[in-house]
Amino acid sequence: MLEQLAQFYAVYGSVINFIGINALLALSLNVTLAAGMLSLGNAAFAGVGGYAAGILTLHFKLPYVVSLCGGALMAGLVGLVLGLPVLRLRGVFLAMATLAFGEVVRIAAVNLDVTGGAEGLTGIPNVTKTWMIYLALGGAAYFMAVLRRSRPGWALVSMREDETAAACLGIHITYYKVAAFTIGAMMAGLAGGMYAHLNYLITPRDFGFFIAVDLLIYNIVGGTRVWYGPILGAALITALPEILRGVGVTAGPIRMGVNGLILLLVILFLPNGLASIFTRFRPAAAKVETA
Amino acid sequence: MNLLAQQLVNGLFIGSVYGLFAVGYTLVFGVLDILNLAHAAVFTLSGLIALWLVQAAGLSIWLAFPLATLFAGLLGLLLNQVAFVPLRKRADSQFSGLISSIAMAIIFEAVALGLFGARSVRFPQGTVSVHIWHVGGVTITSLQVGIVLVATLLMLVLTFFIQRTRTGKAVRTVAENERAAMLLGVNVNGIIAFTFFISSALGGAAGILYGLYFDSLAPDMGRSIELKGLAVIILGGMGSIPGAILGGLAFGLSEVLTVAISGTSNLRDAVAFTVLFAILLIRPSGLLGRGKTREA
Amino acid sequence: MNDLRVNNISRSFGGLQALLEVSFEVTRGTIHGLIGPNGAGKTTLINILSGVISPTSGEVFYRGQALHRIPAHRVAAMGVARTFQNIRLFPAMTCLENVLAGQHLTAARPLLPRLLQLPSAYREDRELGVQSRKILTRVGLDAKASHLARNLSYGERRRLEIARALSFSPRLLLLDEPVAGMRRAEAAEVADLVRSLAGEGMTILLIEHNMAFVMSLCSRITVLNFGRVITTGRPEEVRGHRDVIEAYLGSGDNDA
Numbered sequence: 060m061l062e063q064l065a066q067f068y069a070v071y072g073s074v075i076n077f078i079g080i081n082a083l084l085a086l087s088l089n090v091t092l093a094a095g096m097l098s099l100g101n102a103a104f105a106g107v108g109g110y111a112a113g114i115l116t117l118h119f120k121l122p123y124v125v126s127l128c129g130g131a132l133m134a135g136l137v138g139l140v141l142g143l144p145v146l147r148l149r150g151v152f153l154a155m156a157t158l159a160f161g162e163v164v165r166i167a168a169v170n171l172d173v174t175g176g177a178e179g180l181t182g183i184p185n186v187t188k189t190w191m192i193y194l195a196l197g198g199a200a201y202f203m204a205v206l207r208r209s210r211p212g213w214a215l216v217s218m219r220e221d222e223t224a225a226a227c228l229g230i231h232i233t234y235y236k237v238a239a240f241t242i243g244a245m246m247a248g249l250a251g252g253m254y255a256h257l258n259y260l261i262t263p264r265d266f267g268f269f270i271a272v273d274l275l276i277y278n279i280v281g282g283t284r285v286w287y288g289p290i291l292g293a294a295l296i297t298a299l300p301e302i303l304r305g306v307g308v309t310a311g312p313i314r315m316g317v318n319g320l321i322l323l324l325v326i327l328f329l330p331n332g333l334a335s336i337f338t339r340f341r342p343a344a345a346k347v348e349t350a
Numbered sequence: 351m352n353l354l355a356q357q358l359v360n361g362l363f364i365g366s367v368y369g370l371f372a373v374g375y376t377l378v379f380g381v382l383d384i385l386n387l388a389h390a391a392v393f394t395l396s397g398l399i400a401l402w403l404v405q406a407a408g409l410s411i412w413l414a415f416p417l418a419t420l421f422a423g424l425l426g427l428l429l430n431q432v433a434f435v436p437l438r439k440r441a442d443s444q445f446s447g448l449i450s451s452i453a454m455a456i457i458f459e460a461v462a463l464g465l466f467g468a469r470s471v472r473f474p475q476g477t478v479s480v481h482i483w484h485v486g487g488v489t490i491t492s493l494q495v496g497i498v499l500v501a502t503l504l505m506l507v508l509t510f511f512i513q514r515t516r517t518g519k520a521v522r523t524v525a526e527n528e529r530a531a532m533l534l535g536v537n538v539n540g541i542i543a544f545t546f547f548i549s550s551a552l553g554g555a556a557g558i559l560y561g562l563y564f565d566s567l568a569p570d571m572g573r574s575i576e577l578k579g580l581a582v583i584i585l586g587g588m589g590s591i592p593g594a595i596l597g598g599l600a601f602g603l604s605e606v607l608t609v610a611i612s613g614t615s616n617l618r619d620a621v622a623f624t625v626l627f628a629i630l631l632i633r634p635s636g637l638l639g640r641g642k643t644r645e646a
Numbered sequence: 647m648n649d650l651r652v653n654n655i656s657r658s659f660g661g662l663q664a665l666l667e668v669s670f671e672v673t674r675g676t677i678h679g680l681i682g683p684n685g686a687g688k689t690t691l692i693n694i695l696s697g698v699i700s701p702t703s704g705e706v707f708y709r710g711q712a713l714h715r716i717p718a719h720r721v722a723a724m725g726v727a728r729t730f731q732n733i734r735l736f737p738a739m740t741c742l743e744n745v746l747a748g749q750h751l752t753a754a755r756p757l758l759p760r761l762l763q764l765p766s767a768y769r770e771d772r773e774l775g776v777q778s779r780k781i782l783t784r785v786g787l788d789a790k791a792s793h794l795a796r797n798l799s800y801g802e803r804r805r806l807e808i809a810r811a812l813s814f815s816p817r818l819l820l821l822d823e824p825v826a827g828m829r830r831a832e833a834a835e836v837a838d839l840v841r842s843l844a845g846e847g848m849t850i851l852l853i854e855h856n857m858a859f860v861m862s863l864c865s866r867i868t869v870l871n872f873g874r875v876i877t878t879g880r881p882e883e884v885r886g887h888r889d890v891i892e893a894y895l896g897s898g899d900n901d902a
Contacts, residue, residue, distance in 0.1 A: 097445065144631050150444060151385050155580055156630040159623040162577060166620040202761065208771075210755035217747045220736035227696050229722035229751035229814065268577060272452060279449055312464030319456030326449045327436055441737070 071301065072189065078297045079192035080254050085277035085289035086199045087246035092283050093212075094239035095219035097150060099271040100141065100157030101247040103164040106266035108134035108248025109255035110168060113180040116256065123186045127252040134248020135241050142240035146233065161271055168263040179262030180255065187256040195253065196290070199246055203286035215239060276318070280325050282332020291333055296321075355488045357610045358603065363494045365602020366501040367563060371556035371575060372582040372594035373505055374549035380589030381525040381545045384447040388429055389553045390572030390579065391458035396422035396554030397561035397571065398466050404477055411477050415500075415558055422554020426546040429454055434546075435539075455572075462569035470568035478562060497559045504555055505595050508548070512591065521545055525589065577619075581626040584634075649674040649818060649849040650695075655704035655714070657690055657873075664690045665873040667704070672866075677840060677850045679864035679881075681857075683893055686870040688853045689731050692820050695851070696728045697721035708818060723751055727816035729807040731823050731853070737796035741787050741806055744795055745778040748813030778813065785809045786835060801828045805836065812843075819843065819850045825859055837863050861885065869893070 068075070084105055091098045112130030115121045121129070145156045168174045175181060206212040214235050217225040226232050255261040273296070281292025299321075300314050308314065329335055371393060378386045400418035403409045409417070433450035437443050481492040512518040523531040524541045532538050560575065561567040578601065586597025601622065608618045650672040657665040665687045672678040680688050693699045695706060697718035706713040713721060736744050746753075753774050759767035782788045785805040790798065795806060804824055811819060821840070825833040833856060840863060844850055854860045860867065861881045869876040869884060871893040877884060884890055 148630060148634060151448070152584075152630055152634050154448075155584060156627060158577070159581070159627040159630070162623040163620055163627065166617070166623070170617065170620075205760045206757065208755065209757040209760050210750065210753060211757055213747050213753075213755065214750055216739070217736060217750070220738060221734045223698060223718075224730065224734035224736070224810075225747075226718035227698065227722055227728055228748050228810070229719050231719045269573075275449075276452070310464070311468070312460045315463060316457055316460035319453045319460060322456065323433065323450055323453035326446050326453060330440070330442075330446060 074301055076189055078294050079196050080250050081297045082290040082293040083196045083250040084274050085293040087243045088274045088278055089289045090239050090243040093215045094236050097154045098157045099154050100161050101274055102266040102271035103161035104134040104244040104247035105251030107137050109251030109261045110174050112252030113183045113255040130252035131245045131248040135245035138241045138244025142237050146236045165263045165267050179260050181260040183255050183259055185259050187253045200286055276322055282334030284331055285334045288332050288334035357606045359488050361603035361606035363498055365599035366498045367556050367559050368582055368602050369595040369598025370501040371579050372598045374553035375579050376583045376594040377549040383444055387451040388455040390576035391455040392422050392425050392550045393553045393557035394572035395462050397557035397567045400558040401567055405474055419551050419555045423547040423551035426550025430543050430546040470566045472565050497563055581622050584626055651707040653705045655701045657702050668875050670868045670878045674849050675847050676865045677844050677863050679860040679867035680853045682870035687873040692822050725817040727811035728820035729811050729822050733803050735795040740792050740794055742778055742791040744810050745781050745813045748810040751814040781809045781812050801832045821852045823853055825856055
C-alpha cells in the first residue's frame with residue numbers, strides 16, 4: 060500500500076504540488092471577490108512575493124521561512140499601495156486597473172536585472188515540500204472558513220450584496236475593501252514565494268494576465284461563496300490535463316476546449332460553482348440560529 | 351527628423367488596426383455594458399479563416415476578406431446566442447457575461463488551435479501585390495496604405511451607420527436605456543444580436559488586416575491585442591466609437607514612439623499600461639467616454 | 647427636546663437644484679412625516695441625513711452632533727438607521743441572515759478568538775439568533791425566517807428592510823416609503839409597528855405618499871415641493887394649507 064502511494068506520488072507529485080499552490084492562489088483571489096471586488100492583480104502579487112522571496116534567499120541568504128514572510132509582506136505592501144487609489148473603481152474598471160498593474164509588474168520583471176530579466180530568477184534552492192504547501196493551504200482554508208461567520212466575514216458578504224445598504228448598517232466599506240485586498244495580496248505573495256522555491260526558478264511568464272484569468276476561473280468553477288469552492292475549482296482545473304490523459308485525451312486543443320466548456324457550463328447552469336452542489340443541502344443559516 | 355516622421359506613419363498604420371479592433375469592443379460595451387473578452391478570439395479565427403480561404407481554397411484576398419469578415423460576424427451571432435442571451439435576465443449579468451465571454455474565448459482559441467495548429471503561418475506570397483513609395487524620406491508600402499484605407503473606410507461606414515440610419519439610431523437608443531427602447535417598440539433582442547454581428551465583423555476585419563500587416567498569424571495572436579484593445583477603449587472612453595478610433599491611433603503612435611525613443615521594444619507595453627492605469631485613476635471615463643465608473 | 651435639527655440644507659446636482667434651504671426639527675420620540683409630490687427631493691434629503699451623499703450647504707445635527715459631512719457608516723454608528731425607497735436588501739441571504747448581517751455595529755463576533763476556537767467567541771451567536779428572530783416576529787416575518795430575501799413578496803421585502811434597520815437598535819429611524827405597494831391591512835400593521843417603536847422612545851422620520859397613513863401616524867409633517875419646504879406643522883394644519891393643496895393638485899399626485 061505504502062509502495063503504491065510512493066509510486067503515485069512519484070508520478071503525480073508535481074501535479075499535487077501545483078494543485079496546492081493554485082488552490083492557495085485561488086483562495087487569495089476569493090478574499091477579494093468576497094468583498095465584491097473583481098481584481099485581476101493576484102497573479103502579479105504572487106509574482107512580487109515570489110521574486111521577493113527568491114531574492115531574499117539568493118542574495119541575502121535568509122532562511123526559507125523568513126524569505127517566505129518577506130515575500131508575503133512585500134506583496135501585501137504593494138497590494139496596500141495599489142489598493143488605496145484603485146478601490147474606488149467599479150466592477151470592470153477595477154478589473155482593468157488591476158490588470159494594467161499586473162502587466163506593468165510583469166514587464167518590470169522582464170526588464171530589471173535584479174529579477175533576472177526574461178529568463179527569470181534561477182538557482183533558487185528548491186526547499187518547498189508538498190507538506191509545506193498543504194500546511195499553508197490548510198491554514199488559509201481554515202482562516203476563510205472561520206472568517207465567514209465572524210464580524211468581518213458578515214461585513215464582506217453584506218458589501219458584496221449591496222454596498223450602499225451595507226454602509227448604512229455601519230460597515231466601513233473602504234476599510235474592509237483595503238483589508239481584503241491586502242490580505243489577498245499577502246496570501247498570493249506567500250503562494251508565489253513557495254512556488255519560487257519549488258522548481259529552482261521563477262519567470263515573468265509564471266504570473267501574467269493568463270494566470271490571473273486562471274485564478275478567476277478556479278473561483279468561478281469551484282464557487283465563490285464557500286471556502287472550499289476555490290480549492291475545488293483549482294484542483295479540478297489543475298488536475299484536468301492528467302484526468303484527460305487518463306482517458307486517452309492528450310491533444311492540447313481538446314484540453315483547452317474542455318476547460319472553456321466547463322467554464323461555460325458552470326456560468327450558465329451553476330452560477331455559484333460546483334460547490335453549490337453541496338450547499339444545496341445547506342442550512343448554513345440554521346447553523347447560526349441554534350434557538 | 352525623417353525617423354520621427356517614419357515612426358509617426360508606422361504608428362498611424364498600426365493605430366488604425368487597433369482602432370478598428372477597439373471599435374468592435376466598445377460597441378458591445380456601449381450597448382450591453384458587457385466586456386466581450388471573446389472579441390480577440392474572433393479577431394484570430396477570422397484572420398486564420400481568411401488565410402485558409404486564400405491558401406487552401408485559392409481565393410483572391412479581395413474575396414477572402416469579405417467572406418472571412420462575414421464569418422466573423424456570424425461568430426458574433428453565435429457568441430451572443432450561446433454566451434450572453436441566457437444570462438441577460440440575471441442581476442449580475444455584467445459579471446457573468448464577462449465570464450462566459452472568457453469561456454467562449456477559450457473555446458474559440460481551442461478550435462483555432464485544433465484546426466490550424468500552433469505554429470504561426472503567413473499569407474502566401476503574392477496574396478497582396480506590394481508597391482513601395484518613398485515620400486519625403488518616409489517609406490510607405492501599398493499594403494500599409496491599403497490597410498489604413500480599409501480600416502478607415504469601415505470605421506467611417508460604421509459611424510455613418512450609427513448616426514444616420516434608423517437601425518443605427520435604434521442601437522443608440524438601446525445603448526442609452528434598454529427599457530425605454532423596448533417601450534418605444536425597438537426590437538431590443540434583434541438590435542443586440544445585430545450589434546454583436548457588426549462588432550465581431552469589425553474585429554474579424556481587424557484580424558485579417560493585422561495578419562497581413564505583420565505577415566504572421568497564429569492561434570494566440572489575439573492575446574497581445576486583447577490587452578491593447580482594452581487599453582485603447584479605456585483611453586478613448588468605454589462606449590464611445592470616436593473615442594475608440596482616436597484611442598487606437600493614439601495607442602499605435604505611443605507604441606511606436608516608445609520603441610523609437612527608448613531604443614528597445616521592452617518598455618513599449620509598460621508605458622501603455624502605465625498610461626492606462628493613470629487614466630483609470632484620474633479620469634476613468636476616458637477621453638470621450640460615457641457611463642458610470644465609480645461606485646454609486 | 648429636539649433630536650434632529652435640519653438647518654438650511656441645500657443640494658444641487660450639476661444644474662439641478664434638488665434641495666434649497668430646507669429646515670425643520672424633529673422632536674425625540676415622535677413620528678415626523680416628510681411628504682411632497684414626486685421629485686420634491688425627499689429621498690435626496692434622506693440620503694443626506696443617512697450620510698450617503700453630502701449637502702452642498704447647510705447643516706444637520708442629531709442630538710447635538712453634526713451629521714452632515716459624515717460618511718454613512720459613521721452616521722449609522724451614531725444610531726441612525728434607514729430603509730430605501732427602491733429596496734436594497736441582501737437578495738442572496740435569508741430573512742434571518744439579513745437581520746443578522748445588520749448587527750454589524752452591535753455584534754462582536756470576533757475573528758481572532760474564533761481562529762483560536764475559544765468558546766467565549768461563539769457564546770454570543772445564540773443570543774444574536776434569538777434577538778434576530780424577535781425582530782422578525784415584530785415585523786411579522788418569523789414564518790419566513792429561512793426564506794431567501796429575493797423570494798419574498800413586495801410587501802414582505804419592505805417589512806424585512808425595516809427589520810434589518812432595527813437590527814442594531816437605532817435611535818433614529820428614517821423610513822423611505824415603508825408601505826408603498828402594500829394592501830391596507832398590511833400597511834395598518836406597519837403603522838402599529840411604527841407607533842409602538844415611537845412609544846419605546848425611537849424617533850422616526852417617515853416619507854410616504856399614502857396620505858391616510860401619514861395623517862394618522864405623524865404628530866408633525868414637513869411638506870416639500872421642488873426642493874423647498876412649503877410648511878411644517880401638525881396634520882390638521884398641513885391638510886388645509888393652501889400651498890400644500892396646490893402643490894399636490896398641481897402635480898396630479900394623490901393619496902391612497
